[in-house]
Amino acid sequence: MSIDFEIPPEAKAVRERVRQWVQDECIPAEKKIKDEASYKSVLADLRKKARAQGLWLPFVPKEYGGMGLGPLANALVQMELGQSHLGALSMNSQGPDDATILTLLAHGTDFQKEKFLKPLLNGEKRVCYSMTEKAAGADATGMRTSAVKDGNENYVLNGEKWFSSAASAADLALVMARTDPDAPRHQQFSTFIVELPNPGYRIKRDIPTMAVHGPLAEVMGGGHAEIEIKDLVVPAENLLGGEGRGFDMGQHRLAYGRLRHGMHNVAMAQRALDMATAHITQRSTFGKKLDERQAVQFMLAECATQLYISRLMLLHIAYKAEKGLDMRQENSIAKVYLAHMVHHVVDTAIQLHGALGYSLDTPLAAWYTHIRSQRLVDGPDEVHRWTVGRNVIKAFQKDGTTAMAAGGDLL
Numbered sequence: 001m002s003i004d005f006e007i008p009p010e011a012k013a014v015r016e017r018v019r020q021w022v023q024d025e026c027i028p029a030e031k032k033i034k035d036e037a038s039y040k041s042v043l044a045d046l047r048k049k050a051r052a053q054g055l056w057l058p059f060v061p062k063e064y065g066g067m068g069l070g071p072l073a074n075a076l077v078q079m080e081l082g083q084s085h086l087g088a089l090s091m092n093s094q095g096p097d098d099a100t101i102l103t104l105l106a107h108g109t110d111f112q113k114e115k116f117l118k119p120l121l122n123g124e125k126r127v128c129y130s131m132t133e134k135a136a137g138a139d140a141t142g143m144r145t146s147a148v149k150d151g152n153e154n155y156v157l158n159g160e161k162w163f164s165s166a167a168s169a170a171d172l173a174l175v176m177a178r179t180d181p182d183a184p185r186h187q188q189f190s191t192f193i194v195e196l197p198n199p200g201y202r203i204k205r206d207i208p209t210m211a212v213h214g215p216l217a218e219v220m221g222g223g224h225a226e227i228e229i230k231d232l233v234v235p236a237e238n239l240l241g242g243e244g245r246g247f248d249m250g251q252h253r254l255a256y257g258r259l260r261h262g263m264h265n266v267a268m269a270q271r272a273l274d275m276a277t278a279h280i281t282q283r284s285t286f287g288k289k290l291d292e293r294q295a296v297q298f299m300l301a302e303c304a305t306q307l308y309i310s311r312l313m314l315l316h317i318a319y320k321a322e323k324g325l326d327m328r329q330e331n332s333i334a335k336v337y338l339a340h341m342v343h344h345v346v347d348t349a350i351q352l353h354g355a356l357g358y359s360l361d362t363p364l365a366a367w368y369t370h371i372r373s374q375r376l377v378d379g380p381d382e383v384h385r386w387t388v389g390r391n392v393i394k395a396f397q398k399d400g401t402t403a404m405a406a407g408g409d410l411l
Helices: 009-030 036-052 071-081 097-107 110-121 246-280 294-322 328-353 364-375 381-399
Strands: 127-130 146-150 154-165 172-178 189-195 201-206 224-235
Touching (some): 009 036, 071 246, 071 294, 097 110, 097 127, 097 246, 127 154, 127 224, 154 172, 246 294, 246 328, 246 364
Parallel strands (some): 127 172
Antiparallel strands (some): 146 154, 172 189, 201 224
């Protein structure tokens, strides 16, 4: 008897369709984008073609217009989409919208689904998520943006938000605020749906970062905004999931975001390794082809090893999700590992390209500056390692072995 690693035929088929879609449509379309007008035109054309082929919202149930893929098939799809920055956008599967769509699906009222979710599903609007604050950082319970009920009709929000990704491109925002400072720590916060633009939700700036930003970064949703929230009036009917549910919903939402980042990291690393291998097979130095040099082969071997580990991690997590099993430990382990893996593979690809890799004539340099954020977003490495380490100790105290906190349930 053996462990069955066979992917179901239907999952293989959809992966192949998406792989061809990215290679035949998305990657070539990258070169057509020159300005805001061409970006909107190219994306509209891609989305029209994608929907016609049934490639739309892979993670969303069919009754809501999606492909209805389970965790495994969706993981396989996302590990293809991440090869192009137009991949997820073309199928309306981009972050941060995707995780928020899942939150609205799970917790939205009928009114909220009709008014706010429907245009997101149709690709007519985009949404951002405003949780992080300067003073709180990685500790979401340190948020101090307040929400005070004004009679029975409205809440009034005041505070600030930091690094609200895609806010400049968004038509809606999910804003987390403290509704009850006297409640237990994780029940103090609630989430509100805010229509944008709104005078009470002022985007002060898109924060300059170390990432290579083209002129279309904010238009495409690549910016990270600093926001002032002042006397922001939100109708009570826009409260999502009820008072005190904001933290729990936020953690569930971030869990999917971490996995999606990891899946896209695998795709990007695979494209980088392909580019590096193609380059070294065409180059010679000092009278010898680069692909014949053992040092170069060792560099490729390390990248291949890390990609192999990464894929197995994601497939195991997808398996646990399919079975409804607790995957929080594995999620944190994978989040940290995959962020370092993609950094290493892209860095290696740059090295193997030499000065060309350091230039902006390939996407590698831009990827390199962008992926440094992976070790910070959705919880920095240190927070996840802290959580994983505590679980190791708890497992030992409970079972006399750390195995269950280190993949031991596989056996």
